[in-house]
Amino acid sequence: MKTLLTTAASAAVLALSAVAAQAQCDWKPERAVTYIVPWGAGGGTDANSRMVASMLERKWGVPFNVVNRTGGNGVTGHSAIANAEPDGYTIGAATVEINTMHWVGLTDLTYEDITPLALVDIVPASVLVRKDSPFESLQDLLDHARENPGELTASGTSQGGIWHLALAGMLNAEGLAPDAIRWIPSQGAAPALQELIAGGVDVATPALSEGKSLVESGEVRALAYMHDTRMEALPDVPTTKELLDSGWTLAAWITVSGPAGLPEEIACSYEAALSELFATEEWAEFKASRGADVVSMSREELAEMLRTSNVALGETIEAIGLAK
Known part of the structure; x- marks a missing residue:
């Protein structure tokens, strides 16, 4: 009987924990959100980001204002994302360059300075x-x-x-x-x-x-x-x-990310919203129009991808003599 009671109590605790976890993912913005794009208007990062921002705006009913923060070979925009208040009101398109800029001596900024929320695109050159x-x-x-x-x-x-x-x-x-x-x-x-x-x-x-x-x-x-x-x-x-005899391949990626330290309630709310939007026919048609596939990763998988990508790109940069 003790075992049954203990098991039942444990199940109840787990159920309450699940409810609590679910409750922590119901954050939504109450005012305009700034969506930073580190690259210029008209490129692939900009096009994907504007589509994401538009869909989030319709879902949550507040403006998602896309701002192209170019300059510094990507440093300016990525720094604006990383240095923002971790309150959910500044997010942006952190791209693969966050794993290259520090290797070539442009900045000390790395993938550890952001909170990855969703994978938007993987794009070979x-x-x-x-x-x-x-x-x-x-x-x-x-x-x-x-x-x-x-x-x-x-x-x-x-x-x-x-x-x-x-x-x-x-x-x-x-x-x-x-x-x-x-x-x-x-x-x-x-x-x-x-x-x-x-x-x-x-x-x-x-x-x-x-x-x-x-x-x-x-x-x-x-x-x-x-x-x-x-x-x-x-x-x-x-x-x-x-x-090619070498079989050389290389791809970039685009994420939706916030600054490091983004509270779990906000991060998981963005993840849930983006996962829902990326499962729509609207998003699939948009990706198809650009000749790209719909991609999907959990936040945990995405964080691991950023970590392994950083190592692999560092090895490539060192091999071709660009590391500083």
């Missing part, structure tokens, strides 16, 4: 050239860079940013100097693609989804996709896994 480019294939481009190191230029993000690492890492993996194609920093994919079309650079290496409309319109040509499977929306674009 691409290799894009102008429609009138003489390079018809990735091998053509690499052969030219091998024979004429430093002649060609590329862009896509900041110095040491993820799209820079994508290019430098690929060159390194293929036995070329990491600067065999010189990097021209930009404030994001959108301005880099504008430079590519205008002839300011020879190559751009953003997410293929960010250049999808330009590829479809014929303004740019996609030579490769830095992934192991082809993109459903652009199935004719080959992968670097197929083309």
Whole structure:
């Protein structure tokens, strides 16, 4: 009987704990929320963030004001997220650069300075050239860079940013100097693609989804996709896994995050809301329109991904000589 009573009491405690835990996830904002995007308007991070902000605004009935805080090669916006009051009224799009900036000496900021809430996107890099480019294939481009190191230029993000690492890492993996194609920093994919079309650079290496409309319109040509499977929306674009002896691949990611120390009640409320929104047909259609898949991770899984990503990217940065 004692055992039964003890078991029953334990079950009651667990039930009460579950109810209490549920009650802790019913926070919602009562005034406008600032949604910080560390990169410029028009790029993939901006587009995803504006869609997330719009959906949260409709769900909770308060404004979610998207603010593009560019500058410092991503440091400005990420610092604004990390340094905000942990009260739920400032969140933002922490991107993979939070795991690269400190390795290249731009900031002391790391993934430990934020509270990851949800995974928004995982986006492999691409290799894009102008429609009138003489390079018809990735091998053509690499052969030219091998024979004429430093002649060609590329862009896509900041110095040491993820799209820079994508290019430098690929060159390194293929036995070329990491600067065999010189990097021209930009404030994001959108301005880099504008430079590519205008002839300011020879190559751009953003997410293929960010250049999808330009590829479809014929303004740019996609030579490769830095992934192991082809993109459903652009199935004719080959992968670097197929083309390169090294099998080089690299992907970026976008999260919804708040500052470190965000109370559990607020963090779990955001997680629940975002999980609900990301399961909708509206979100699936939005992702499909950008040639991307719907992704899903718990906060715990996302935190672990950020930790392991930080280690892996640090190893890549050190291998290509960019670590400081």
